[in-house]
Amino acid sequence: MDTSRIAIDWAAARESNRANWEDRVPLHEEAYGIEQLDDPRHVTAVVCTDLAALAPILPGGTVSGLDVCHLQCHIGTDSLSLARAGARVTGVDFSPAALQSAARLADRLGIDATWVESDVLESRAAVAGDFDLVYTSIGTINWLPDLDRWASQVAALLRDGGLFYIRDGHPALYSIDEHAEGLQLRYPYFGDGEAQLWDDATTYAGDGRVDHQRTYQWAHPLSEIINSLIGAGLQILRVDEGTSLPWKFSPRMVQVPGGFAWPIAERDLVPCTFTVIARKP
Numbered sequence: 001m002d003t004s005r006i007a008i009d010w011a012a013a014r015e016s017n018r019a020n021w022e023d024r025v026p027l028h029e030e031a032y033g034i035e036q037l038d039d040p041r042h043v044t045a046v047v048c049t050d051l052a053a054l055a056p057i058l059p060g061g062t063v064s065g066l067d068v069c070h071l072q073c074h075i076g077t078d079s080l081s082l083a084r085a086g087a088r089v090t091g092v093d094f095s096p097a098a099l100q101s102a103a104r105l106a107d108r109l110g111i112d113a114t115w116v117e118s119d120v121l122e123s124r125a126a127v128a129g130d131f132d133l134v135y136t137s138i139g140t141i142n143w144l145p146d147l148d149r150w151a152s153q154v155a156a157l158l159r160d161g162g163l164f165y166i167r168d169g170h171p172a173l174y175s176i177d178e179h180a181e182g183l184q185l186r187y188p189y190f191g192d193g194e195a196q197l198w199d200d201a202t203t204y205a206g207d208g209r210v211d212h213q214r215t216y217q218w219a220h221p222l223s224e225i226i227n228s229l230i231g232a233g234l235q236i237l238r239v240d241e242g243t244s245l246p247w248k249f250s251p252r253m254v255q256v257p258g259g260f261a262w263p264i265a266e267r268d269l270v271p272c273t274f275t276v277i278a279r280k281p
C-alpha cells in the first residue's frame with residue numbers, strides 16, 4: 001500500500017469511497033460474525049465497551065428509552081446492539097448496500113430500527129426528528145474531509161441536553177507505519193485539508209477483495225476533533241485514550257480481551273483509540 005496527498009473534489013472522493021464501501025458489504029456480512037446476534041442476549045463488543053463508557057454520564061446509566069442516531073452505521077450490527085439495550089435507533093450511512101443489509105438483519109432479528117441513506121455531512125437534512133444521543137464509532141471521521149461541517153450536523157441532530165459519543169482510531173496511531181517491524185512514523189499526524197489516496201483491495205475484516213480499490217481519507221489531529229465539537233456549541237464532558245482497538249491495525253498487534261493491541265513492551269508508547277463524550281447545552 002502506498003499513499004500520497006492530493007487535492008480532490010469532495011463529490012468525486014465520496015463516490016469513490018461509496019463504491020469501495022458497497023463492495024465491502026457482502027464481505028463483511030461473511031466476516032463480522034453477524035450470526036452471533038441470533039442470540040437475543042448478544043450485543044457487539046464495540047457497543048459493550050461504549051455503553052460502559054457512557055453509563056456514568058447517561059441519566060439512569062442506560063440508553064434504554066432514548067432516541068439514538070447512529071452515524072455511519074454500516075451493516076447495522078452496532079445499531080441493533082444499541083436497540084437491544086433499549087434504544088430507539090436511527091442508523092445513517094451513505095451505502096445503500098449497507099443499509100439493505102442492516103434492514104435484512106433487523107427483520108431477521110425482529111428488531112425495529114429506522115435506516116436513512118445520507119452523506120453524514122448532510123445528515124441533519126436527511127434524518128427526521130432529533131435525538132437524546134448521537135453515536136458514532138470505530139472507522140468514521142477518517143472518511144470525512146470537513147470536521148466543522150460534521151460537528152455542526154451532530155449538534156443539529158441533538159436535542160438540548162443530548163449527548164454525543166465517539167470512539168475511534170487515535171490520530172497518533174494512524175501516523176504509524178502498520179507494516180514496519182517496530183513503531184515507526186510514516187503518515188502525517190496533522191491534516192492539511194488534502195486527501196490521502198489509498199489503493200487497497202483488502203478490507204479489515206476477513207480475506208475478501210474489493211473491486212473498487214481507491215479510497216480517499218483525511219487525517220484529523222485530536223485538537224481538530226475536539227475543537228470542531230466545541231465550535232459547534234457542544235460542551236466536552238470527557239476525553240479518554242485507550243491501548244487496544246477492535247481491529248488488527250498492524251500484523252504485529254496481538255489479541256487482547258475485546259480486540260487487538262501492540263506487544264506488551266510497546267503498549268504504553270502510543271494510544272490506539274480516543275473517546276470523546278460531549279453535551280449539547
Ligand SMILES: C[S@@+](CC[C@H](N)C(=O)[O-])C[C@H]1O[C@@H](n2cnc3c(N)ncnc32)[C@H](O)[C@@H]1O
Nearest residue numbers: 021072074093094095118119120137138139143
Ligand atoms: C468502518 S464502518 C464504521 C462502522 C462500524 N464501526 C462497524 O464496524 O459496523 C464506516 C462506515 O462509514 C460509511 N461512510 C463512509 N463515508 C461516509 C459518508 N460520507 N457519509 C455516510 N456514511 C459514510 C461507510 O459506508 C461505512 O458503512
